[in-house]
Amino acid sequence: MSGFSPDWLALREPADHAARNPQVLAAVGAAFASRQSLTVIDLGCGAGSNLRGTYSVLPARQYWTLVDFDPALLNVARERLTAWADEAEALGEELVLRKGDKSLTVDFRKADLNTDLEWVLGWQPDLVTAAALFDLTSVRWLERFVASLVSQRLPLYTALTYDGRESWEPAHPADAKMLAAFNHHQHSDKGFGPAAGPEATETLAQAFRKSGSAVTVGESPWVLDAGSAALTRELTAGIAAAVAETGHVDVETIASWLAARAKASSGRIGHLDLWARPV
Template sequence: MTGFSPDWLALREPADHAARNPQVLAAVGTHFSPRASLSIVDLGCGAGSNLRGTYAALPVRQHWTLVDHDPVLLATTREILKGWADEAREQGEELVLSKDDRTITVDTRQADLTKDLEWVLGWQPDLVTAAALFDLTSKTWIKRFVAALATQRLPLYTVLTYDGREIWEPAHPVDARMLAAFKHHQHTDKGFGPAAGPDATDIMAEAFRKSGFAVSIGDSAWRIDGQQRELAGTLAQGIADAVLETGHVDAGAVAEWLAARRQSTSALVGHHDLWARPV
């Protein structure tokens, strides 16, 4: 699976948290509100942003197992969480955090989700979560994943799955060509086979509904303004690099687009959140 740097994950975290759909998150919280404790497995945890964005909606005692393929990123995540918490202590291999009125126990596990998926889900959590993951995976893998959740009757809360929408201001003549090329790149193999890219949420929703799950979907688009120039510039650079890999837009046009985007006043990048639970 394609890796992401801690610097990029830290840069995007405020936008990720601001974009989360509040209705979908509230529905997850309401579902688990009768519980005093909850166990959660977070797939492709990155730097732990999903935990930080979700914990306040969940019961007062939480046990998170953070799963990623990158052992260096997992070690970094532990240090970031220690700094984020009000209090933190080591308890064997686990990290015990106090944050607001929550007690959060964290375990980190290295795993390859292309090979170890059923093993990870075999830990039988109360909730499976992920952030910005499923657009990287393939249609075949998503169907395998949903089937595994359905077998164990496990609910899923996932956020920030890219949906293909991009609107930059002011407009540029190359916008449409850049977006088409970027979408093409989004469907290339990211480690799971040909990626679902912007189709991922629709593929998941259909598979869950066929498995007898109730599905809720909410908009979670990034809305980037002129005060977020570093995020906008880094995002635009990533898009430009991806487009150049496709060869669908000549380098001169990409360079002109990138220069314009570094001066953009605003941008919308579309994502969706999804909450699926057995009924």
């Protein structure tokens, strides 16, 4: 799976960080509060936003392995983390960062999460994490993923999985039809088979609970306003393009909806965060 624009990832990062569920994030931090160091694998890392959104609640010394299928995004992640850190030093393939009172050593690995999943999880981190990933994967893949985590007693923290909910002000007559068509598109194959889409978090939660793991789920919606105009514009253009691919909504209705969304005063896009750990 690849093809996500670095520009899109940069545009959404502030909304992603603002949306994270604080209770779920705090629970992750509390689980490792007694530790001096921690190893983390970040799946589908993109440009490194998840590290930047998570590091502050984790121990003073952190060892991250960022995994993505797209080598160009791994290079962007390296560049953006270097610029973000208070101090940065390249040591071979690793990047050693200082941010506030945290020391982070970051490695970058190209891997295909279809064929290489068990190999990646076999690195035995203390924590597995991901953001805005699992709605793109299939139910079968998610069940395989949870089984592998459970067998190795690995905890998972995942943020910003799309949950199928969306609302806008002012409303438009086509809102419900557009949302239904978009959610239908979300089930199309994104590289892992038919995608779980908005049901991904519930699929993960059920699989973990069946295994006896403890699970915490919290809402993490994007809340869009006048200051989010650029993000709203790109988001709604993407929604309109996806809906057009389904053929479920006529071109005129899509155009009318898109024009209305350009003038939206506010919007709310639903996501869910999940923290699952062995007991």
